[in-house]
Amino acid sequence: MDVKRQEIADTLLREVAKCRACRFCVDMCSLYQATEGVESMAPYGRLQIIKCLLNGALDEDDPIVYSLYSCLQCGRCDGLCQAKGQNLEVSYLIRLGKYLLSHGLVKGGHDEKV
Amino acid sequence: MRRSRKFISEVLTTLKENIRRTGDPLGMKGVYWTEWAKGLHLPRQGKTVLLTGRMYQMLPYIMQVTKIISSAKPLLSRGGLGAAVNLGNRFMGDKVIRFRAVGSGKVRTKGANALRGIASALSAVGEMPAYLYEHEPYSGVLLYDLGLDDYIEEHVKRVYRLLKEHNVEKVIGVDPHTTFMLREVYPRYIEEFTIEVKHYLEILSENVEELKDGSKISLEGEYVIHDSCYLSRELGVIEQVRRISESIGISLREPENAKLDTACCGGPIEYAFRDLTEKVSRTRIEELSAISRDVLVVCPICLINLQKYEKELGINVWDMGELLLRALQPG
C-alpha cells in the first residue's frame, strides 16, 4: 500500500477504534430507516465493517461495497456522535472507507485488496 | 446487494475516465451547461464569477438517460446518474443527448429558471458576477463523494489553473456540493488557495433589503422548507434561507426534521441504489407534503429527487432560484 493510503488506513484504524458501539447514531440514519433497521446500513455498522476490513477480517466484496457505498454522506450521524457519543466525524470516516475500497474497484488504479 | 461490487466498480472507473478525458462526469464533449444563460449577456470576464458546477444543467440528461434505458443491458438499466455516466462514456457526447424524453423538458426548464433566478437576484443586490460560459469547469465533487481521492488532485489543479487564468478572485456557488468542494476540499490540495468562495444565499442574505426592493411582486403562499444536507450541516447556511424567503414574501413552514436535523432526499446514492433512494426520498416527501403542497428546495440534487413525486402526490417542488425569478421577473 502506498504512503498516502497507509496514512489513511492508520487514521481510520485509530479513529474507528474510538467507536464504543453505543449505537446512538443508528436510529437517525435514513438508510437504517429505509431498510427497516438493518444494522450494517447504519453508521455504526459501517464503522465496524471498516474496522474489520482494516484488520483483514473481512473479504466479502458485495456486502461491504453495498454497506459503504449506500451511505448518503448526509452527515446526520456526526451531530449525534458529537452530542452523545465519541465525537467522531462518522460520515467523514465512512467516506475514507470508500476511498480505501475504491482502490480495489477502479480499473487502472491500484488493485490491491486492503 | 448482489453485484454491487461490479456495478460500483463500473461507475467509478467510468467516472474517473470521463473526468480525466473531458473534465465532465458525463463524459460529454459537447457544451451543455450554457443554454440557461442565453440572452442574459453576462460578462465573460470578471474578478467574481458565478460557478454553476454544471449541476442544474446535468439534471435533464440524467433523466433522459434513465427513461431511454428501459430494456437495455442489465447493468445500465439501473438508470440515474450511474447509467448516464456509463452511457456518456459509450456515446462520447453523441446525438443521444438530443433525445427529448418526457419529463426531462420540465426539469430542464426548472433548472434553467433556477439559474436565471439566481443570476437575477444577485444582480438585484448589486452583485454582477461574470460567467465563464463554455469555459466553466466542473468542480469534481463526485470524485470526492465517491472516495476517488487519488484523482482529485489532478482535476482540482486543472480547475484552479483555469480560474486563475481567468483572473478569478471570488466564486459564487449556486449549489451546495460545488460550493462545499471549492471552499473545503480545494484548499487541501492547493497550497495557496486565494479564491474567496461564497454561496449565493449567503450573498443574498447579507443584502435582503435590496432583494426586497428589487422584487416586483411579493410572492404569497406557504412553503415547507427542505434543507439541503450539505448546505445546513457542511456550510452552515440555514437562517439565510429563512431570511430570503421572508424578503420575497413567502412564509416558510418547518418540518420536524429541519435545519441541522434535516433528513436527506436520498439523491446522493441514486446513481447506484435506486430502490434505497426511492425509500429514503418517499419517506422525506411524505413528511414534507403532509405540511404543505409547495415544497422549497435549495439544491439541484434535492430538486431532481423530489420533483418526481409532483404528479403522484399533487405537489409542487420549487427551487429557490425559481421563486427568486418569479419575484424579480414576474410574467
Next chain:
Amino acid sequence: MDVDIKKLAKDLSRIVGKEHVFTDKPTSVVYAKDTMPWDLEEQNIPYAVVRPANGQEVSGILRYANERLIPVHTHGSGTSLVGLARPKTNCIVLDTARMKDTRVYPERGYFEAGPGVHLAQLRKELEQHNALLPVFPGSELVATFGGTIAVNTSAHGVDAALGKPGDFILGFELVLPTGEIISTGTESTRRPAGIDPTKFFIGSEGLLGVLTLLRMRLIPLPHFQHIVASYRTTEDILDTVMEMYRQRIFPPLFFEYLDEKAAKIGYEAVGLDEPEGAVAMMRIHSWSKVGCEDRANNFLEFLKRGNPIEARIVDDPEEWKMVWGSRAEAGNYMYRLGMTFGSEITPRVDKLREAFRDAKDFILNLDSYQGNEFISFGHIGAPTIHAYAFVRTKDIPNELKKAIALEMREKSEELNIKYGGCGGEWGLTAQRVSFLKGKYEKEVYESLVKLKKALDPNDILNRGNLQGWM
C-alpha cells in the same frame, strides 16, 4: 458444529423471505459486536442474521432451529452493558427490528407495541397521547422495548418512586423456545392476580421466550419539578440518601449524583460554573401540579437539613437542561479521553457508605492494571453506584481490556453479594452469573437451570447467557 450456510440461507428464506436473511460475514459481525470493548472471537460470529416480521415467522425460525439444533440469539439494540447482546456461540441472530408497530388504545387504557420499537420513538408517540413511558435509559435512542422488558430495567429511575417497567405490563404475545405461540395476561387495566405467566417472562432475559407483542397500561404524564444540590463530599450525598429512606421520605423519580471529579468535568462541558464539591440532581414527579410543587418544597426542606453547600429548585428549563446534561457530558468525557470499565453496585441502603468505600478501594488497587483513576456517578437514590476505573488512554491491548473488565465485574459483584443488593438495571445473566451463583443458595441457580430446561430442552435461545460464557 458444521452448518451448511447456503442451505441455512435457503431454509431461512422460506420462512422470512430472501431479503430478510443475511449470511455474509460483514453483516454477521456488525450484529454480533456489542458494547464490550474487546474484539469478537470466532465463537461470537453468527452463521446468519434473520429478521422476522411477526410472531408467525419467529415461530417458524425457532421450530427450524430446534429441528436442526442450531442456537438462536435474540437481538434488540445490542446495547446490554453486561454482555447479554453478544452471541456466546455460533448461532442464528434473530433481529427484532422489523416488529416495531405501535398502537395506542386510549379507550382501553393501554397500548401495544412490537419488541423492536426504539424507546425514544415510543416515548414520542406516547407523549402525543399525554402518556408516560415509565423507563428512562440513557440509551433510549436505540434501546428496544422488547429488550427493556426482557431485562426489566428501571435504568435511571428510582424504583421506590415509580417501580419497574414490568409493573405496567398487562400481557404478551410471545413465542416459546420450542416455537409455540402463546399469549399471556389480560386486556383489562387490572393485572391478574395469581399465577399469571406474564410474570415469568418479564425480566426473563431472552431465556424463556421471544416477546413478539407487548401490552402496557397507559400512564398519564405527571408534572415535574427539579432540584439541584451541591455537597462538600460524595459521602454527604450518600448520607442524604440513607436518611431519605430511614425517614421514609418519598423519593424523587430521578436522584442522580456526580462525584467531585465528575461534577467538575460535567459542569465545565455544559458551560456551567465550576461546582463546589459533588452534585446531586433530582426530578420530583406528581400527578397533581400543586402536589408536585408541594413535594418539591418538602424535599428541598429535607435536603437543607442535611447541610448541603447549596440546594435549590431549578425553575428555568434551560438551566435544568444544562444541569441534567452534565451527567451525560461527564460520561462522554471519560469515554472519549480513554477507556472506562464500569460497575453497578446496588447495596442495602444502610450499607451505602461502606459499599462506596470498598468500591473506591478495589478500583484504585486493581490486580490487572495500575495507575487508573476512580470516578463515580449514577442513580444514587435508587440506590446505585456506578463506580468506574478510568484509564486515560485508548491504547490498551485487547487481552488487557478483557482482563480489567472481568476483574471489575467480579469484584463489584462481590460487593453486591457482600452488601445485599444485586443491581437494578442490567440483568443477572451473562457477565452477572458469578453474582447469581455467589449470592444465593445453589438451589436458586439450579432452579433457573431447571426452568430453562423445561421450556427450552435443546438450549436454543440465547445459549451461553445463563451459563455465563464469553
